[in-house]
Amino acid sequence: MAGGSVFECKEYLFKVLVIGELGVGKTSIIKRYVHQLFSQHYRATIGVDFALKVINWDSKTLVRLQLWDIAGQERFGNMTRVYYKEAVGAFVVFDVTRGSTFEAVSKWKHDLDSKVKLANGNPIPSVLLANKCDQKKDSSNNTALMDNFCKETGFLGWFETSAKDNINVDEAARFLVESILANDKGLPYEESNGERIKLDQETVAAESKSGCC
Amino acid sequence: MAAEELPSEFDVVILGTGLAESVVAAAFSRVGQRVLHLDRRSYYAANWASFTFNSLLTWIQQHHEEPQPEELHDWSSLLEEGEELIYLSNTDSTSVRNLQVFCFTSEEGEEAEAQSPDAPNTTEEVSAGDAVKETSETESADSKYEETNQKPEEEEEEEQASQTEGEEPEADQPTPTAAQSQSEPTKKKISYAQLVKEGRRFNIDLVSKLLYSRGSLVDLLIKSNVSRYAEFKNVTRILTYRHGQVEQVPCSRADVFASRQLSVVEKRKLMRYLTSCVEETEEQRAYNGRPYLEFLCDQQLGNNLQHFLLHSIAMVTEDTPTEEGLASTRHFLRCLGRYGNTPFLFPVYGLGEIPQCFCRMCAVFGGIYCLRHSVTCLLVEKETNRCKAVIDSRGQRISCSHFVVEDGFVGADRKRLATPTRFLSRAVLITDGSILPSNSDQQVSMITVPPVAAGCPTVKMVELCPSTMTCMPGTHLVHLTCQSVGSAFEDLSPVVTRMFRTPQSHDQEKNPSVLWCLYFNMADGSEVKGHDLPSNVFVTFGPDGALSHEHAVSQAELIFKKILPEEDFCPPAPNPEDIIYDGENTSTGGEEEQSLQTEE
Ligand SMILES: Cc1cc2nc3c(=O)[nH]c(=O)nc-3n(C[C@H](O)[C@H](O)[C@H](O)COP(=O)(O)OP(=O)(O)OC[C@H]3O[C@@H](n4cnc5c(N)ncnc54)[C@H](O)[C@@H]3O)c2cc1C
Numbered sequence: 001m002a003g004g005s006v007f008e009c010k011e012y013l014f015k016v017l018v019i020g021e022l023g024v025g026k027t028s029i030i031k032r033y034v035h036q037l038f039s040q041h042y043r044a045t046i047g048v049d050f051a052l053k054v055i056n057w058d059s060k061t062l063v064r065l066q067l068w069d070i071a072g073q074e075r076f077g078n079m080t081r082v083y084y085k086e087a088v089g090a091f092v093v094f095d096v097t098r099g100s101t102f103e104a105v106s107k108w109k110h111d112l113d114s115k116v117k118l119a120n121g122n123p124i125p126s127v128l129l130a131n132k133c134d135q136k137k138d139s140s141n142n143t144a145l146m147d148n149f150c151k152e153t154g155f156l157g158w159f160e161t162s163a164k165d166n167i168n169v170d171e172a173a174r175f176l177v178e179s180i181l182a183n184d185k186g187l188p189y190e191e192s193n194g195e196r197i198k199l200d201q202e203t204v205a206a207e208s209k210s211g212c213c
Numbered sequence: 214m215a216a217e218e219l220p221s222e223f224d225v226v227i228l229g230t231g232l233a234e235s236v237v238a239a240a241f242s243r244v245g246q247r248v249l250h251l252d253r254r255s256y257y258a259a260n261w262a263s264f265t266f267n268s269l270l271t272w273i274q275q276h277h278e279e280p281q282p283e284e285l286h287d288w289s290s291l292l293e294e295g296e297e298l299i300y301l302s303n304t305d306s307t308s309v310r311n312l313q314v315f316c317f318t319s320e321e322g323e324e325a326e327a328q329s330p331d332a333p334n335t336t337e338e339v340s341a342g343d344a345v346k347e348t349s350e351t352e353s354a355d356s357k358y359e360e361t362n363q364k365p366e367e368e369e370e371e372e373q374a375s376q377t378e379g380e381e382p383e384a385d386q387p388t389p390t391a392a393q394s395q396s397e398p399t400k401k402k403i404s405y406a407q408l409v410k411e412g413r414r415f416n417i418d419l420v421s422k423l424l425y426s427r428g429s430l431v432d433l434l435i436k437s438n439v440s441r442y443a444e445f446k447n448v449t450r451i452l453t454y455r456h457g458q459v460e461q462v463p464c465s466r467a468d469v470f471a472s473r474q475l476s477v478v479e480k481r482k483l484m485r486y487l488t489s490c491v492e493e494t495e496e497q498r499a500y501n502g503r504p505y506l507e508f509l510c511d512q513q514l515g516n517n518l519q520h521f522l523l524h525s526i527a528m529v530t531e532d533t534p535t536e537e538g539l540a541s542t543r544h545f546l547r548c549l550g551r552y553g554n555t556p557f558l559f560p561v562y563g564l565g566e567i568p569q570c571f572c573r574m575c576a577v578f579g580g581i582y583c584l585r586h587s588v589t590c591l592l593v594e595k596e597t598n599r600c601k602a603v604i605d606s607r608g609q610r611i612s613c614s615h616f617v618v619e620d621g622f623v624g625a626d627r628k629r630l631a632t633p634t635r636f637l638s639r640a641v642l643i644t645d646g647s648i649l650p651s652n653s654d655q656q657v658s659m660i661t662v663p664p665v666a667a668g669c670p671t672v673k674m675v676e677l678c679p680s681t682m683t684c685m686p687g688t689h690l691v692h693l694t695c696q697s698v699g700s701a702f703e704d705l706s707p708v709v710t711r712m713f714r715t716p717q718s719h720d721q722e723k724n725p726s727v728l729w730c731l732y733f734n735m736a737d738g739s740e741v742k743g744h745d746l747p748s749n750v751f752v753t754f755g756p757d758g759a760l761s762h763e764h765a766v767s768q769a770e771l772i773f774k775k776i777l778p779e780e781d782f783c784p785p786a787p788n789p790e791d792i793i794y795d796g797e798n799t800s801t802g803g804e805e806e807q808s809l810q811t812e813e
Pocket residue numbers: 078079080081082084085086087113114115116117118119255256257265267268412413414415416584
């Protein structure tokens with residue numbers, strides 16, 4: 001996980017899931033957060049596993065955030081364990097302009113909690129994102145309702161976000177990472193489990209690159 | 214998450230999520246084919262699945278229930294001109310049989326753990342006599358299960374009495390860690406309630422295999438980048454069972470030198486042999502067709518080395534021909550040292566991860582997944598004998614150019630059955646310690662057990678420690694596999710009784726205790742049978758008895774090459790960090806679509 005640095009800098013790698021109904025803006029939020037991009041053009045997400053955001057948290061902490069998007073399969077609610085495996089946080093996203101996507105939130109949350117837990121058995125920290133707030137028609141204030149919903153459903157909190165206008169995306173991420181870090185401190189160091197092996201493509205790429213024009 | 218209508222057209226529909234089907238799915242999706250991947254079961258990986266303790270109990274329960282034959286729906290109304298229907302089998306009752314469960318640990322804390330739904334699955338201290346008598350006929354296995362169902366209730370009172378002197382807060386106490394349980398002289402036996410409570414820490418595989426570090430599965434994982442979804446542990450040692458003792462097999466140079474069982478002469482002989490057999494020689498060729506054992510004998514290596522070389526390094530039987538024995542010895546040696554001191558790797562969280570890794574890759578490239586969703590029949594164009602479409606379990610007609618189906622879904626009427634199905638015998642044990650304690654309590658061991666008596670099968674055993682994330686701290690998970698001769702219980706319980714402590718074993722004080730165990734038989738997938746099916750329908754077979762995964766990988770590649778001979782099989786998926794978003798570079802500011810080009 002950590003590649004030591006000259007200073008006493010701690011490096012973390014966190015896997016964070018981004019889930020929610022079709023078209024609520026999961027990919028848009030990730031693209032906004034990681035690549036500072038937004039596109040009106042809707043395209044089903046294909047070929048992207050996760051995006052990596054490197055955060056210089058403070059002078060002593062570097063956080064690599066792996067944001068795992070969900071792919072076409074999940075529309076039918078059958079994600080593999082591989083997706084959930086060792087996630088330490090999650091965003092559940094809904095679209096404020098479509099009520100049905102909010103109704104599905106508790107299902108997603110329930111599914112999440114049944115499939116992944118922290119090493120100590122607790123649910124992983126999750127944050128609710130009310131996306132596309134730039135399109136919200138009524139300016140009604142349902143803060144109390146939402147706060148209550150989060151409490152009941154087990155979300156740490158919620159944010160009104162817009163991937164389009166870049167509202168609250170960074171804030172929500174910061175909020176989630178904070179609580180992941182807090183969790184991490186509370187947990188025993190799991191290095192007793194010893195080395196794990198990743199199979200990597202052996203570096204033969206060097207030769208094949210040289211011929212390129 | 215909602216149950217939406219599926220698209221009505223795909224390039225490939227795949228039924229079954231075992232390893233071969235999942236590799237096929239990833240391969241097609243990766244080259245842009247539209248894939249629909251279904252499984253009737255509620256879990257991924259079919260007979261390759263791994264379960265938490267609690268979901269394993271559910272699986273056992275399901276296999277004891279009479280399969281309910283679904284009503285055959287008449288779909289002929291969906292037929293078009295010149296088409297006919299082929300119904301698929303809707304019960305998969307034949308691939309797993311003879312399940313037997315024994316619990317040798319106390320049920321204490323059951324009251325507190327009222328939610329434990331599956332307690333009846335266990336048999337409290339079945340006496341050896343009973344078990345053997347009742348299972349002498351395979352058919353009686355199921356009825357025996359029914360009987361033992363009643364037992365825990367009857368014994369409850371007795372149980373409680375024996376417990377009251379004990380420590381009541383037991384159930385709430387944290388599980389002893391491995392370290393604790395090792396250092397305590399009188400360690401507290403882990404109760405059944407604890408196994409249930411910590412059930413999620415188990416990932417119990419239905420199959421028991423290992424990855425050869427230079428085998429075709431490792432190559433495929435690396436080539437396709439599917440490896441990014443998995444992590445592995447080294448198998449840290451090879452053991453064998455001889456003269457009633459478990460011994461470590463020295464296989465690397467370092468092991469040979471460090472070995473205390475071998476004499477200096479033996480060390481030299483072994484090193485010379487291992488070095489010399491890498492190259493094929495005239496002398497070896499002279500033994501072609503004759504048993505490897507004979508070749509080994511003539512090398513005058515002595516009994517020790519002969520045993521190690523035959524059973525643990527070549528892992529063959531006494532009558533395996535020399536060329537085969539040498540080939541597997543070479544494979545073993547080639548695989549040494551790539552990742553560790555033995556040739557083998559084991560996936561963290563269990564083998565059931567591997568098919569799911571390929572499913573994830575398929576899904577990332579647009580494959581659609583539905584569990585609890587099946588295909589009831591195929592629509593075949595009579596004239597061309599091609600499958601044009603399938604009808605799913607919801608009655609939707611889905612067109613496809615190719616259909617791939619796991620053998621278990623193919624009805625008996627379509628099989629050109631010549632011989633009765635062969636089976637594998639499997640046992641899964643949860644034990645309270647390692648079979649060969651050492652200074653590390655996190656060993657992963659491959660153990661070869663030669664036949665314990667004439668006519669008995671050779672048994673392959675894998676012992677997993679908690680750091681593989683397949684069992685709770687303080688326990689080990691042991692998988693036994695052999696070609697079946699009788700039922701799994703008949704084939705494997707003699708080995709279990711000898712090597713572990715159970716109520717049936719005598720004078721085995723130092724052996725680890727079995728807390729809980731499961732025996733079952735599973736159809737042997739190496740039996741490739743012929744089928745009468747349309748030309749664009751491809752059948753895959755389940756797990757075979759070999760230690761490696763070659764069989765599944767080669768089936769998948771073969772199917773892919775038949776359908777798309779020109780395409781690359783599982784080319785590397787782009788690294789997420791290399792994906793370029795067009796929007797960044799396009800000055801026109803038009804479409805900001807992401808594309809999947811990687812820097813080249
Ligand atoms: C991670 C995971 C993903 C799954 N995905 C699917 C799916 O996509 N489709 C489907 O049909 N079924 C899936 N299942 C199977 C289904 O959810 C099981 O039936 C259910 O988990 C069993 O519930 P339980 O109450 O027995 O145990 P639970 O306590 O709910 O199981 C928890 C499981 O999570 C594992 N676990 C806990 N924390 C972590 C962690 N941080 N990282 C990795 N694993 C952890 C445990 O080892 C255990 O296997 C999944 C199971 C798991 C464990």
